[in-house]
Amino acid sequence: MLMLEAVAGDPLAEEVKTFRCSVSGIVGLAGTHRGMLSIHAPDKVAMAITTCFLGMEIDSINEDVKDAIGELANMLAGSIKSVLSENGKDIQLSIPSAVHGQEYSIECLAESDWVIVPFTIPQGEFLVELQLKSA
Amino acid sequence: MRGRGIVQHRAHFPGEEETLELSCQIQSALGEVFGTMIPLDYSVLERSSFTTPEGGYNVSGMIGISGRYQGMLTLHCPKPVAQSIAMALLMLEPDEPVADEDTRDAIGELVNMLAGGFKTRLADAGMDVNISVPTTIAGRAYSIDCFQGANCVSIPFRLEAGCFLIEFKYKETA
Numbered sequence: 001m002l003m004l005e006a007v008a009g010d011p012l013a014e015e016v017k018t019f020r021c022s023v024s025g026i027v028g029l030a031g032t033h034r035g036m037l038s039i040h041a042p043d044k045v046a047m048a049i050t051t052c053f054l055g056m057e058i059d060s061i062n063e064d065v066k067d068a069i070g071e072l073a074n075m076l077a078g079s080i081k082s083v084l085s086e087n088g089k090d091i092q093l094s095i096p097s098a099v100h101g102q103e104y105s106i107e108c109l110a111e112s113d114w115v116i117v118p119f120t121i122p123q124g125e126f127l128v129e130l131q132l133k134s135a
Numbered sequence: 136m137r138g139r140g141i142v143q144h145r146a147h148f149p150g151e152e153e154t155l156e157l158s159c160q161i162q163s164a165l166g167e168v169f170g171t172m173i174p175l176d177y178s179v180l181e182r183s184s185f186t187t188p189e190g191g192y193n194v195s196g197m198i199g200i201s202g203r204y205q206g207m208l209t210l211h212c213p214k215p216v217a218q219s220i221a222m223a224l225l226m227l228e229p230d231e232p233v234a235d236e237d238t239r240d241a242i243g244e245l246v247n248m249l250a251g252g253f254k255t256r257l258a259d260a261g262m263d264v265n266i267s268v269p270t271t272i273a274g275r276a277y278s279i280d281c282f283q284g285a286n287c288v289s290i291p292f293r294l295e296a297g298c299f300l301i302e303f304k305y306k307e308t309a
Contacts, residue, residue: 028198028200028207034265035268092205093199093201094201095207096281097280097304098279099278101277102274104276106271107273108270109243109247
């Protein structure tokens with residue numbers, strides 16, 4: 001949908017919780033599975049993704065970038081939802097949010113299983129993080 | 136007195152009655168949490184009197200809501216307010232230091248309990264929602280936004296240590 005090739009790397013061995021000059025799109029999962037799906041992208045990468053998404057040049061972090069990264073997290077969470085549950089109604093998504101700042105840390109509080117996969121596009125790397133509350 | 140009444144905030148968003156009702160339910164849920172778990176006096180502010188210090192280190196708790204309302208419930212506070220809440224929740228003595236990790240955990244736990252109480256009140260009103268997992272964000276310079284078309288319930292509160300803000304941004308699914 002984005003016409004952008006992203007190459008997946010190996011899942012990270014350790015959690016990344018601190019981000020600098022980045023945008024993080026976050027969506028909550030609730031229902032039979034509870035968790036959080038996040039996309040963490042440095043500003044430059046977030047702008048490149050948004051440029052592809054909207055088909056227009058983006059040169060600063062604005063509301064369009066935050067909406068785009070949030071929507072990307074929303075779409076990914078939607079795909080993951082159908083993997084986790086055959087009945088699409090068992091898991092529901094929250095509204096996406098976007099965090100942006102010069103330096104911030106994000107931490108999921110639940111006792112959860114997690115996976116973080118790095119993806120590379122020409123403009124740099126972004127991370128996709130899934131936290132699922134342990135049964 | 137722990138929480139003084141419920142303040143009717145004038146809503147500036149579509150569905151004014153609904154926004155006022157959600158505000159009351161959130162205030163009620165917070166009152167229950169403070170009444171049982173966080174022995175601090177607080178008051179509900181009029182929106183116009185809400186101020187937060189510029190800059191500084193802030194802590195936010197966030198939890199997803201899905202079902203009848205698809206939204207995100209967040210609580211934002213400056214670090215001293217977060218520490219005050221953490222010390223009360225953990226029953227620390229006034230001179231006991233509170234670690235940054237415990238402060239963040241306390242704000243995450245507060246938003247988790249708040250969401251639980253909110254869910255119960257919505258269910259009593261015939262509206263079923265589910266909640267995701269609590270997440271905390273902390274740092275010196277960050278903003279949190281939901282998509283531009285979301286409805287918003289925004290309620291400021293004051294403790295002795297300072298002000299904090301609860302926001303519920305949502306869209307209806309029904």
